[in-house]
Amino acid sequence: MTLGKEIDGKAFAAKVQDKVAEGVAAFTASQGRKPGLAVVLVGEDPASAVYVRSKHKMTLKLGMESFEFKRPANISQEELMELVEELNGDPRVDGILVQLPLPKHLDEQAVVELINPDKDVDGLTPISTGRLALGLPGLVPCTPLGSLMLLQDELGDLSGKNAVVVGRSILVGKPMAQLLLNANCTVTIAHSRTQDLAGVIHQADIVVAAIGRPEMIKGAWIKPGATVIDVGINRVPAEEEGKTRIVGDVDTASAISHVAAITPVPGGVGPMTIAVLMRNTLFAAHLRAGLPAPLGL
Ligand SMILES: Nc1nc(=O)c2c([nH]1)NC[C@@H]1CN(c3ccc(C(=O)N[C@@H](CCC(=O)O)C(=O)O)cc3)C=[N+]21
Numbered sequence: 001m002t003l004g005k006e007i008d009g010k011a012f013a014a015k016v017q018d019k020v021a022e023g024v025a026a027f028t029a030s031q032g033r034k035p036g037l038a039v040v041l042v043g044e045d046p047a048s049a050v051y052v053r054s055k056h057k058m059t060l061k062l063g064m065e066s067f068e069f070k071r072p073a074n075i076s077q078e079e080l081m082e083l084v085e086e087l088n089g090d091p092r093v094d095g096i097l098v099q100l101p102l103p104k105h106l107d108e109q110a111v112v113e114l115i116n117p118d119k120d121v122d123g124l125t126p127i128s129t130g131r132l133a134l135g136l137p138g139l140v141p142c143t144p145l146g147s148l149m150l151l152q153d154e155l156g157d158l159s160g161k162n163a164v165v166v167g168r169s170i171l172v173g174k175p176m177a178q179l180l181l182n183a184n185c186t187v188t189i190a191h192s193r194t195q196d197l198a199g200v201i202h203q204a205d206i207v208v209a210a211i212g213r214p215e216m217i218k219g220a221w222i223k224p225g226a227t228v229i230d231v232g233i234n235r236v237p238a239e240e241e242g243k244t245r246i247v248g249d250v251d252t253a254s255a256i257s258h259v260a261a262i263t264p265v266p267g268g269v270g271p272m273t274i275a276v277l278m279r280n281t282l283f284a285a286h287l288r289a290g291l292p293a294p295l296g297l
């Protein structure tokens, strides 16, 4: 029995970060100001607070400005919309990220649609999703773009490969499918209503798992030699009483002997998400300054 390799997302993310830091230094030297990222966090979800903290630290580490806006869970729609409009007009802010999900009483779509598309580092506005669907350049959601970068690093040209994306969320599944299609894959989007999910997955040279169900995809479903990107971040109880650990959407223990390569959780796609957010902020800064996109990113 041969074992597939684990893709080191942390190491690849570190390379991306180094290139972003170089680009940030060049931008700052030529423009006399640093690129800036604004992150809006509504409510007290501890996992969200951890992600926002690591984004903040990475932004500063790469030489950019970080602006954090923490607001109570009971903020009104009007107050949140006012904050986004303020950030749209703030010349120090190149990128705006509103951490999702928002509390239930808020209209997420209305907030996202208000973000200036030139500052849309999450790639979620209708302009960004439209550009992606048209195959035009633009800001692309961080997790799918990071996943694509890992796949291209691992496999080179993706042309003609069968790719199955499991999950159809706005943040991951749909944009991931668009990116793979733009890279000339034959793309299937599977989801909770898909019949014979195991059979569909078994056709795939590339599997992207983004369903949010702990260890649901089993090794026997995977075509031998496939490359698997596990986007899942699921918190489950750990052996030790009262502690939790995170697992992906793929049952790695059974998958590892079927795959050519697979991203681990943690240490796979997660670090790439943050690295691409940094990249997107640098891109947005160039866009707003009327500069061409930085090379090599
Ligand atoms: N508007 C918006 N954009 C997002 O991109 C967004 C969001 N909302 N809401 C929440 C999800 C989740 N997300 C992660 C980012 C980094 C890690 C990450 O760094 N994970 C590490 C550590 C995980 C851990 O130990 O908890 C890893 O996988 O190795 C995970 C998840 C961004 N999201």
Ligand SMILES: [Mg+2]
Binding pocket: 167, 168, 169, 191, 192, 211
């Ligand atoms: Mg789904």
